[in-house]
Amino acid sequence: MSDGKLEIDKEREAEILKAEAELYPPSPETLEAARIKDVEAFYRRSLDDLAGFWEEQAGTLEWRRRWDKVLDESQAPFYKWYVGAKTNIVDNALDRHLKTFRRNKLALIWEGEPGDTRTFSYQSLHREVCRFAGVLRSMGVKRGDRVTIYMGRIPELVIAMLATAKLGAVHSVVYGGFSTEALADRIEDAQSRVLVTADGGWLRGKTVNLKQIADEAVQRSGYVEHVIVVRRTGQEVAMEAGRDYWYHELMSLPIALPRCETEEMDAEDPLFILYTSGTTGRPKGVLHTHGGYQVFTSSTLRWVFDLKDEDRYWCAADPGWITGHSYIVYGPLILGATSFMYEGAPNHPYPNRWWQLIEKYGLNILYTAPTAIRGLMRFAESWPRRYDLSSLRLLGTVGEPINPEAWRWYRNVIGGGRTQIMDTWWQTETGGFMISPMPAVPLKPGSATRPLPGIVADVVTEEGKSCGPNEDGLLVIKRPWPGMLRTVYGDPERYVSQYFSTFKKQGWYLTGDSARKDADGYIWIIGRIDDVIKVAGYRLGTAEVESALVSHGAVAEAAVIGVPDEIKGQAIHAFVILRQGVPVPLEEDLKAHVRKEMGPIAVPAHVSIVPVLPKTRSGKIMRRVLKARALGLPEGDISTLEG
Numbered sequence: 001m002s003d004g005k006l007e008i009d010k011e012r013e014a015e016i017l018k019a020e021a022e023l024y025p026p027s028p029e030t031l032e033a034a035r036i037k038d039v040e041a042f043y044r045r046s047l048d049d050l051a052g053f054w055e056e057q058a059g060t061l062e063w064r065r066r067w068d069k070v071l072d073e074s075q076a077p078f079y080k081w082y083v084g085a086k087t088n089i090v091d092n093a094l095d096r097h098l099k100t101f102r103r104n105k106l107a108l109i110w111e112g113e114p115g116d117t118r119t120f121s122y123q124s125l126h127r128e129v130c131r132f133a134g135v136l137r138s139m140g141v142k143r144g145d146r147v148t149i150y151m152g153r154i155p156e157l158v159i160a161m162l163a164t165a166k167l168g169a170v171h172s173v174v175y176g177g178f179s180t181e182a183l184a185d186r187i188e189d190a191q192s193r194v195l196v197t198a199d200g201g202w203l204r205g206k207t208v209n210l211k212q213i214a215d216e217a218v219q220r221s222g223y224v225e226h227v228i229v230v231r232r233t234g235q236e237v238a239m240e241a242g243r244d245y246w247y248h249e250l251m252s253l254p255i256a257l258p259r260c261e262t263e264e265m266d267a268e269d270p271l272f273i274l275y276t277s278g279t280t281g282r283p284k285g286v287l288h289t290h291g292g293y294q295v296f297t298s299s300t301l302r303w304v305f306d307l308k309d310e311d312r313y314w315c316a317a318d319p320g321w322i323t324g325h326s327y328i329v330y331g332p333l334i335l336g337a338t339s340f341m342y343e344g345a346p347n348h349p350y351p352n353r354w355w356q357l358i359e360k361y362g363l364n365i366l367y368t369a370p371t372a373i374r375g376l377m378r379f380a381e382s383w384p385r386r387y388d389l390s391s392l393r394l395l396g397t398v399g400e401p402i403n404p405e406a407w408r409w410y411r412n413v414i415g416g417g418r419t420q421i422m423d424t425w426w427q428t429e430t431g432g433f434m435i436s437p438m439p440a441v442p443l444k445p446g447s448a449t450r451p452l453p454g455i456v457a458d459v460v461t462e463e464g465k466s467c468g469p470n471e472d473g474l475l476v477i478k479r480p481w482p483g484m485l486r487t488v489y490g491d492p493e494r495y496v497s498q499y500f501s502t503f504k505k506q507g508w509y510l511t512g513d514s515a516r517k518d519a520d521g522y523i524w525i526i527g528r529i530d531d532v533i534k535v536a537g538y539r540l541g542t543a544e545v546e547s548a549l550v551s552h553g554a555v556a557e558a559a560v561i562g563v564p565d566e567i568k569g570q571a572i573h574a575f576v577i578l579r580q581g582v583p584v585p586l587e588e589d590l591k592a593h594v595r596k597e598m599g600p601i602a603v604p605a606h607v608s609i610v611p612v613l614p615k616t617r618s619g620k621i622m623r624r625v626l627k628a629r630a631l632g633l634p635e636g637d638i639s640t641l642e643g
């Protein structure tokens with residue numbers, strides 16, 4: 001890579017080389033239980049006839065009208081899947097289960113941070129979704145409208161997403177940990193007339209003022225006409241007459257009927273927008289559609305976590321991120337699974353919370369992020385050892401590279417040495433798992449192993465040549481897949497320039513990650529090659545955090561970088577130049593300002609006040625130099641440094 005290698009990259013390299021030699025084959029029991037035993041043959045068959053393969057996968061779902069063509073590449077890179085088909089993802093996620101034994105099966109088991117619990121069968125979830133769809137419709141929400149949803153991990157979040165989709169409207173969920181500016185930007189970009197939120201959310205024994213943040217964001221963005229407020233914490237909130245309504249009051253009106261027709265959509269009609277950070281500027285609205293996304297999320301979930309009807313599955317992510325969209329909401333519901341969802345943090349009030357939940361509900365699959373694993377690993381093993389975790393059959397991880405040490409701990413201490421770990425590599429843009437093992441695949445700790453069936457991934461040089469074994473390169477996807485994003489909402493040019501301009505001639509999708517392939521073809525993700533920082537697995541753009549800093553009256557210019565952090569993977573280090581003639585702010589003030597504008601996840605761990613920032617002659621900030629400075633390492637070649 002052109003950026004040069006720092007000591008820290010070399011550490012990861014040494015780790016990879018060591019872990020490459022370790023191999024964890026599935027146990028005979030795992031192999032016996034695995035739905036797909038001959039992974040090699042399955043993969044080969046998918047590539048022999050890609051369109052035929054994805055057609056077969058789509059055949060497992062219900063469609064109102066079948067497609068005329070599986071894949072239309074005539075407008076590439078604006079690919080179309082299942083052209084001409086009619087469907088609605090809610091037909092498959094809810095409606096069709098009511099005709100089977102799953103009607104009375106649990107769809108969702110939920111526990112709140114204070115310990116309150118709620119359960120929904122497929123029938124009762126369907127009823128709540130219909131009722132809320134009736135409410136949204138009465139507010140004028142119709143096909144194609146955007147509804148913004150901003151709340152904590154509570155069932156109403158899932159209900160609001162599904163109700164929006166049922167009406168053919170488009171949801172834009174904003175993670176409940178984001179704050180005013182982040183929410184306002186996203187409402188504005190989507191031009192949502194309706195916002196669904198909550199009075200507050202529970203977090204580590206305290207409540208977060210969601211409604212107050214929502215009020216400020218609504219004021220700044222100026223599109224929202226109606227705000228629907230779920231009562232979760234019962235805290236005092238201001239309600240604006242004629243604009244704000246309580247969810248429970250609306251749900252008791254005759255508009256909230258237990259039945260509501262599901263809108264018939266084209267396979268390529270938009271289902272949701274989810275904002276994510278890219279190289280420059282504002283977050284991009286990644287757009288996914290009804291048809292391809294339902295096929296991709298359900299197929300990949302079936303292959304990787306091998307869900308069985310009797311399983312209880314826990315994806316501990318937040319529905320506000322893609323992991324939650326695909327693998328808490330849509331994927332599991334389409335497969336008719338029983339999911340568990342927990343509102344709070346893993347270590348509150350004690351670091352036994354998760355283990356207690358696994359034992360209490362007999363959960364079979366746990367899917368989480370390396371940062372949570374590392375966070376829990378800090379505490380004595382006696383915390384998990386006190387619980388019966390023998391129900392666990394498979395474990396999963398996502399969001400950032402997992403260090404082999406955390407991987408081994410996860411498998412041995414939590415999985416009792418018997419569970420395989422599904423290290424799933426994917427992105428908001430990909431809609432679902434791309435590179436991941438399946439239960440029958442032998443594992444190497446820290447590698448996401450190989451591409452899934454139907455996915456053609458490779459590691460290439462900047463010139464587009466396949467890299468040799470253990471050579472670092474760019475991770476690309478060479479063929480389209482049904483779950484891929486269709487565009488950047490309102491900005492198709494950005495879709496093309498961001499993902500399809502580097503390898504324009506070849507038509508490859510650029511992931512933005514660097515990686516290497518070992519001699520066995522196993523892929524090892526190294527990290528982002530752009531200005532994306534992964535803090536505790538959350539994806540943040542340097543530009544967003546910098547703009548929050550610059551909106552503080554004392555800051556003239558800001559540059560942020562990611563530095564290694566033992567628990568969070570990366571932490572933010574900010575460098576700021578202050579304005580002349582203003583009082584020098586405290587570091588704490590700057591951090592508090594970022595917290596207020598962007599949310600707690602974007603708060604820099606360190607802020608350095610500096611007189612100048614290192615820039616190239618063309619004015620680009622040299623983040624590599626800043627990174628070396630922050631880590632006290634040699635700055636390397638700085639010959640292009642300005643002045």
Ligand code: PRX
Pocket residue numbers: 276322323397398399400401402423424425426427428429448511512513525527528534537538539
């Ligand atoms: O850098 C990769 C990292 O997360 C990025 C995508 O972030 P986001 O869109 O927020 O989606 C995260 C959840 C799907 C990727 O470009 N990443 C994701 N999964 C892994 C990973 N890095 C290493 N190993 C993974 N399993």
